[in-house]
Amino acid sequence: MGFLKGMKLDYLFFPEDLDRADYAMIGLHGRMANKHAFFPFVRQMGFLHTRWVLPSATFARDDAPDIHWWYDNDAQDAVEVQRSRDLISDLIAQQIDDGIPPENVFLIGFSQGAVMSIDTALCYPKRLGGIVSLSGYVIHPDILRKERHEANQRIPVFLAHGTRDRILSLDVGRENRRILEDMNYDVEYHEYDTGHRISSDETRDIRAFLHRHMYGILPDDPRRINEHVVAF
Numbered sequence: 001m002g003f004l005k006g007m008k009l010d011y012l013f014f015p016e017d018l019d020r021a022d023y024a025m026i027g028l029h030g031r032m033a034n035k036h037a038f039f040p041f042v043r044q045m046g047f048l049h050t051r052w053v054l055p056s057a058t059f060a061r062d063d064a065p066d067i068h069w070w071y072d073n074d075a076q077d078a079v080e081v082q083r084s085r086d087l088i089s090d091l092i093a094q095q096i097d098d099g100i101p102p103e104n105v106f107l108i109g110f111s112q113g114a115v116m117s118i119d120t121a122l123c124y125p126k127r128l129g130g131i132v133s134l135s136g137y138v139i140h141p142d143i144l145r146k147e148r149h150e151a152n153q154r155i156p157v158f159l160a161h162g163t164r165d166r167i168l169s170l171d172v173g174r175e176n177r178r179i180l181e182d183m184n185y186d187v188e189y190h191e192y193d194t195g196h197r198i199s200s201d202e203t204r205d206i207r208a209f210l211h212r213h214m215y216g217i218l219p220d221d222p223r224r225i226n227e228h229v230v231a232f
Contacts, residue, residue, distance in 0.1 A: 031070070102127055130155060164194060
């Protein structure tokens with residue numbers, strides 16, 4: 001397994017020729033994927049002045065360098081989770097150092113990436129803009145209770161799960177919601193008639209959630225089309 005002390009995540013920016021970055025979206029892919037996996041989703045968002053930061057996950061086999069994961073799915077080792085959290089936190093810090101306010105940084109993750117979006121954002125010591133966690137779960141809730149940071153106690157959280165998900169059952173999604181609400185987080189929870197994937201209805205609701213927490217724009221406000229969205 002490829003992993004070196006002091007390593008940094010391999011990532012790309014999208015779009016590459018952005019003239020101004022007011023917001024940063026850090027997209028965390030699922031297990032057995034890489035930094036390119038989020039492209040179909042990202043291209044449906046199209047927010048102006050928004051930098052998408054798309055990293056490949058922490059771990060990979062030496063003989064399959066394009067296949068990555070954030071932690072071993074079976075062992076769910078807390079040390080591996082912590083290592084990935086630290087590296088994602090480094091990416092967040094880079095965006096802040098580049099002039100993007102922390103409250104304009106959002107974490108968006110699918111499956112294992114959804115797990116890491118929750119774990120990282122809730123433990124980050126500066127208030128971030130929001131979490132979009134798709135088809136994931138809360139890993140090591142007892143550890144999270146101890147290590148979460150009060151700076152993100154009021155962070156908005158979008159949770160979504162497919163009713164026909166055969167990888168992570170709907171019960172997992174509902175338990176995810178219960179755990180976070182028990183910790184008094186502000187959770188917006190959705191279920192969709194789909195499997196372990198991001199549906200078109202889900203994408204629409206994510207866009208509305210981000211509009212609301214980026215710009216304070218409600219779904220029926222015409223500015224959501226006219227002022228802030230551009231087709232890639």
